[in-house]
Amino acid sequence: MNTPQYRVLHAQNLDKIYGEKTPNPVQAVVDVSLEIKAGELVIISGPNGSGKTSLLSLLGCMTKPSSGSLRILQQEVTRLSQDKLSEFRLKNVGFIFQTFRLLEFLTVVENVEIIFNLAGRSGAGVRRRAQLLLEELNIDRRAHFFPKALSGGEKQRVAIARALANDPPLLLADEPTGSLDYHSGQAVIELLATVAKERKKAVAIVSHDRRIEHYADRILHMEDGHLSLRPPHA
Ligand SMILES: Nc1ncnc2c1ncn2[C@@H]1O[C@H](COP(=O)(O)OP(=O)(O)OP(=O)(O)O)[C@@H](O)[C@H]1O
Numbered sequence: 627m628n629t630p631q632y633r634v635l636h637a638q639n640l641d642k643i644y645g646e647k648t649p650n651p652v653q654a655v656v657d658v659s660l661e662i663k664a665g666e667l668v669i670i671s672g673p674n675g676s677g678k679t680s681l682l683s684l685l686g687c688m689t690k691p692s693s694g695s696l697r698i699l700q701q702e703v704t705r706l707s708q709d710k711l712s713e714f715r716l717k718n719v720g721f722i723f724q725t726f727r728l729l730e731f732l733t734v735v736e737n738v739e740i741i742f743n744l745a746g747r748s749g750a751g752v753r754r755r756a757q758l759l760l761e762e763l764n765i766d767r768r769a770h771f772f773p774k775a776l777s778g779g780e781k782q783r784v785a786i787a788r789a790l791a792n793d794p795p796l797l798l799a800d801e802p803t804g805s806l807d808y809h810s811g812q813a814v815i816e817l818l819a820t821v822a823k824e825r826k827k828a829v830a831i832v833s834h835d836r837r838i839e840h841y842a843d844r845i846l847h848m849e850d851g852h853l854s855l856r857p858p859h860a
């Protein structure tokens with residue numbers, strides 16, 4: 627039986643203006659409204675400087691909007707204090723970056739474990755859960771390596787494991803295949819699409835990689851801070 631999809635993210639009229647009180651403010655996000663349900667995969671494309679990373683940072687609670695409303699699992703996150711926002715983000719948002727952003731001084735398994743630790747969990751159970759996640763993502767053979775010994779595709783696999791560690795309902799990725807060769811990129815796309823669907827995550831991926839579109843429920847386009855359904859010719 628299909629369970630009804632519930633709305634994980636609901637953004638209404640989001641604006642982001644950098645340098646609001648300076649002589650040269652930049653409005654990177656303009657009046658963006660967006661809903662993403664559990665199990666839904668949304669692609670955001672658009673030219674350089676159109677505001678894609680700025681929007682993803684807002685949706686991921688990494689920055690606050692200048693105005694508008696953002697509800698994640700019914701919580702109005704714009705009302706949270708900075709401390710509460712960090713706590714909320716850790717629990718509810720998994721973020722994947724183009725350049726992986728693994729901690730170079732920790733091994734692969736420690737890079738995943740630290741997310742449990744930050745959420746206040748530690749002990750032998752945590753090591754086991756991190757190992758299990760690496761197994762599920764087929765990267766466990768690298769568990770005790772440092773990131774510098776891994777290929778780009780392997781690093782991104784670890785970054786996906788890390789993003790899933792707290793089992794967040796919302797998964798965001800900014801150009802996840804942008805630093806990868808063709809084949810590693812393909813493997814990462816398949817992994818992301820599979821975990822998104824199997825684990826019923828609400829997913830937004832900023833990408834120009836047309837191979838991802840095959841898995842997308844919706845393809846959106848950003849232009850000068852405005853988000854819309856991508857026209858067929860773009
Ligand atoms: N922290 C910041 N302070 C001031 N301006 C910023 C900041 N971050 C981004 N901008 C500006 O906001 C606009 C949108 O930038 P953003 O990085 O969101 O675009 P993007 O679509 O992700 O571009 P790219 O495809 O190059 O990654 C740009 O004009 C950029 O210069």
Ligand SMILES: [Mg+2]
Pocket residue numbers: 678679680800
């Ligand atoms: Mg960007």
